[in-house]
Amino acid sequence: NKRTGLATLEKKLFQSDESFADKFGKIANGAKWTKVVLTLPRFKIESKWDMSDLCKELGMNVAFTDRADFSLMTQNKMQLTIGQIVQKAFVEVNEEGTVAAAATANFVMTTSVPPPPIYFTADHPFIVTISSISDRTILFIAKLANLE
Structure with a gap:
């Protein structure tokens, strides 16, 4: 205090x-x-953090490449990859x-x-x-x- x-x-x-x-x-x-x-x-706090590199360091490398298989997440089996993972946080106290x-x-x-x-x-x-x-x-x- x-x-x-x-x-x-x-x-x-x-x-x-x-x-x-x-x-x-x-x-x-x-x-x-x-x-x-x-x-x-x-107070109001906002933050934005690109977590892509951290996720890659933790072993998610394939998810960011063409070798990723997210086909079960779409109806027409589209080829999907992750481009970026961003965390946004917001706190407001009034x-x-x-x-x-x-x-x-x-x-x-x-x-x-x-x-x-x-x-x-x-x-x-x-x-x-x-x-x-x-x-x-x-x-x-x-x-x-x-x-x-």
Whole structure:
């Protein structure tokens, strides 16, 4: 929550032998449900990433050539190849909510007096992630550094 803590956080998360996914998993697994009053700035993030080379490196070379056989995907058995694989991501947070993802949480308390909420105002640079609830896979990650 330090206003100048992002650089330190980035070093801890990204500059070591342990992968970010492993570190994030440890953080997420150790997290406890806590009521938080969160104030976020409006922001919109768009990204476009050509994944063709990555897919080829992972063994999909043939899919990009005339040797690819996607004939079962068409009615007339056309010869198809993949020209490009592009991932586009979009996240918008505004007064109405979040466009890319939404979450609902129910809190069950075992005491009669609930603890006070934690107040957090993200009015300084921060990292945001959108993750799968079931297995905590990171679906989207971004650094917001230029807040208006």
